[in-house]
Amino acid sequence: MSALTGVGVSPGIGFGPAYVLTHDTPVPPPGARHDGDARAERARATQALEEVAADLEERGARVGGEAQEILGAQAMMARDPGLATGVAELIDEGRSAARAVYEEFGRYREMLVGAGGYLGERAADLDDVRDRAVAVLEGLPMPGLPSLAEQPYVLVARDLAPADTALLSADVVAAFVTEQGGPTSHTAILARALGVPAVVACLEATSIPHGVPVLVDGASGLVRPAPLAEEVTTARNTASAREAVLAAVTGPGMTSDGHAVPLLANIGGPRDVDAALKYGAEGIGLYRTEFLFLDRMSAPSDEEQEAAYLDVLNAFPGGRVVVRTLDAGADKPLAFLPPQEDEPNPALGQRGLRLLRAYPQILNAQLGALARAASQSSAKLQVMAPMVATAEEAAWYVAVCREAGLPSAGVMIEIPSAALRASDLAAEADFFSLGTNDLAQYTFAADRQVGMLTALQDAWQPALLDLVALAATGAAERGKPCGVCGEAAGDPVLACVLVGLGVTSLSMGAPALPAVRAALSRHTREQCLLAAQAALAAVSAQEARAAARSHLPGLAGLAL
Template sequence: MNLRGVGVSPGIGHGPSYVLTVSVPEPPEGATYTGEAEQEKERAMAALTQVAGELEARGNQAGGKAEEILKAQALMAEDPGVVVKVRSLIDRGLAAPRAVFEAFSKYRDVLAGSGGYLGERAADLGDIRDRVIALLYGQAMPGLPLAPERPYVLVARDLAPADTALLSRDDVAAFVTEEGGPTSHTAIMARAIGVPAVVGCPGATGIAAGVEVMVDGTSGEVRVAPADSDVADAVDAAAARRSALASWNGPGTTSDGHQVPLLANVGGPAELDAAVAAGAEGIGLFRTEFLYLDRSDPPSEEEQRRAYRAALEAFPREKVVVRTLDVGADKPLAFLPAPAEPNPALGERGLRRFMKSPGMMDVQLAALAAAAAEAGGAGLRVMAPMVATAEEATWFTRECADHGLSDVGVMIEVPAAALRAADLIAMVDFVSIGTNDLSQYAFAADRRLGAVSALHDPWQPGLLDLVAMTADAAARAGKPCGVCGESAADPALACVLVGLGVSSLSMAPSALAGVRAGLAAHSLEQCRAAAREARAQPSASDARTAALVHLPGLAGLGL
């Protein structure tokens, strides 16, 4: 039996299936308690606090990206709004488990209907809710195998970060989930530990426990009970591909010498070594949210300065693009309460939120300027997220200038920004396209939902049109236009993006070798021909097929 989903972490993984099923019962509707309300509220608060502590402890043990995610979940467990709702429901007579269920379910439904990053966090709230209820009932949450005899394929409807935070390649061969998309936490965690993963795979939880499964995290194919020879062939092909790619090094360039700097997306100082080791030619996206999300007070200028200086010192002769704080939607700050919004993904997110918090913005920009001065940071570039208009771009540029920051850019993530790219580019020094959010907003499709994952295929001709429009405007203005979305990590699509006029590509460090090899195997004209043909097609699959005709070198590289 073969299944197919969305490949989100490349490679071949195989092993016996372990199907994770969560069976925490829903507390009976209208369930009441005996005794005093205050005692019942204390019981609920103690459970919330314990779950929050367990999540934070797992994060501390896991480190890296998992630590950031789990500490954010710990904050969700003790969110003041949820706590108030739980206490209110208990005052109305509901037992603690039912009060927790209703309070979390209400917020979970709101998140699920909001789309984007916020929608992706709905599964996180469901997991927190179930952990608290299980604790109140004295019931253990379903766990993962301890010290398995061989790596297994983890199959689930969806995976919570708490389930996967402490996993390693020694335990798990691959992930397969029915829900989720390329930017879900399952995808992020799989890429972080380097295991193949397929999400949005209908029927996955129907796989029998213990049966052999082979997962292709590139194509999205999931093969149940494959022949031993097929597994051996796939593993050998993957090993040969890794060996071949390892021989490609040096700067990104096409076969005829057109230079395309290949940069790294970095989520914090802990990921800098991997970027350097992979041969990144700089940082195309340095996310700063890690400094803000897991705390009750904002980070000081000194703390921020140290983090930014670490990035500049890791790449002393290259460009380092730092994105200013991108909060709102699913990334709430405990010290900066968010306004009540019916759809936070379309509300005060990114730069809009920054503009409402001038004090916090001043500290970040001052820290960036100080780090650049100390590190001799001629390579520092600063960009703002979620910019929609030329007025916003102008405002941000002026704020940066007031702090002595001169190389300033904006992200193109909103369709309006791509449509009026020439106006925005006139106000800044460079632009960087975030194809993940640009796709979500262009196609009105929640990035979390497997049901609409086809609309998030980065080969969608409509998305390619928006990229081409932006790159053309930048070229006419003589300014750089990069891409830092997930699409840059696909060797074939990287060639197409270069053909569209993109001047640099930024991606996870693990993707650099494949993209470097793919570009080196083709001329700039081949890339342009592939881009023209892709844009001329009516669908994403047709666009990819048409482009590959002009990119024959990819097949020889196993890409």
């Protein structure tokens, strides 16, 4: 086969036999009916969905962090009361439990795809829950991956469900290659967290024959089936040399002329702390707290929250830990709150800070637990609100945090309106943190899970860089720091540009830290500024990237 090209989303070289994942759970026949005992059939469906939910939660609990958050959201799909009602109604009409699950989940899937945005991103996750439930009902093995392998394999699939990837490690899988997905899909996020090379949006990847050796470059996006031995050797030698260069650069993040740029890690919970420390994070720039809330029928206790926060704070004595207060709603509903009224587009509805304002008791409890944890640690706790659109929202949030005894309260810039009026928001907030994933999605009206829209999700898009520059300038005018905690921060080349745009700190998945640290160490602040100006002057993402690189000569030695 000739080489294939996709979007590299997790750097590194992976080589091994292809394991082409195909979901072969059969579709229940359209005419499949039960034996007449609707009550027993409903009980079978309920039990199967609960078995799937429990299995997903168990997988999440074993790995924690972002995987636990993602799998917890999937478990909630299996327990969704609306879906259960629809399945029961179909069974009452005579359909078998398996067919009822298949049809009702299919109907709900169409609703998600039609809604787009965050809900549209979850269609693949819903398909996985459906297939697992059907397998249980039909007495078939759960769809998934081999538990044992003679050597690490390259996992190839049309798309990957979180449950398929959450328990994998670099000891089992050499690389991921998928036909769908984008830079911020669950596959990409989990691959980066595992430190496994990954390529997404690689058309015709599943045409690679099962077992054929495959070479994957997670940086360039190149996928080469049946490579020559010398190609593998060259790629591995290049990767080894690069790793040696990166390992030689240690210490705090800074440019070659001494301009400090703190390098922080994104985490989903205490279990992610070890990786952050391993890769030299100076602190935590984004602590996603959703995993404490999403997979349960009652809110976490004050004591449970306090312990989870204190574990992370104590890992960075004297360091900075930025906690994002609960970001729920849309595709991340809270089971212990009343169901939200139907919204035409939940991604543009009551989520993030809007939901917290509607249920202030949730926010007050979280802020109280954070304040108590901070009082027991020397770490410098900062809290920030998700999905802030106006200065009024920023002012409200800061006031609530002050009342809770938290002296440093900031806001995330992930809605274009916030970037456009950054100076107004900076007058109210203590700091900014840019979430480039959502900022790109909302700026370009491009669902970040759709592989065909990858070009619009590219963080190098000049329009997105314009908004970053506006936010950084607005913060600087008020003497406030402005960090980036989106996936863009983990791109070593773009990291230099972000510094040139005025960004004051960078937070990313822990495995990306060494490359970003090395890239900054090889360039002056002036070179970063020139690279940023060149990128802003471009008219496409490709031109912006090329223009920036022309001002960053030190990248050549890093094989970036």
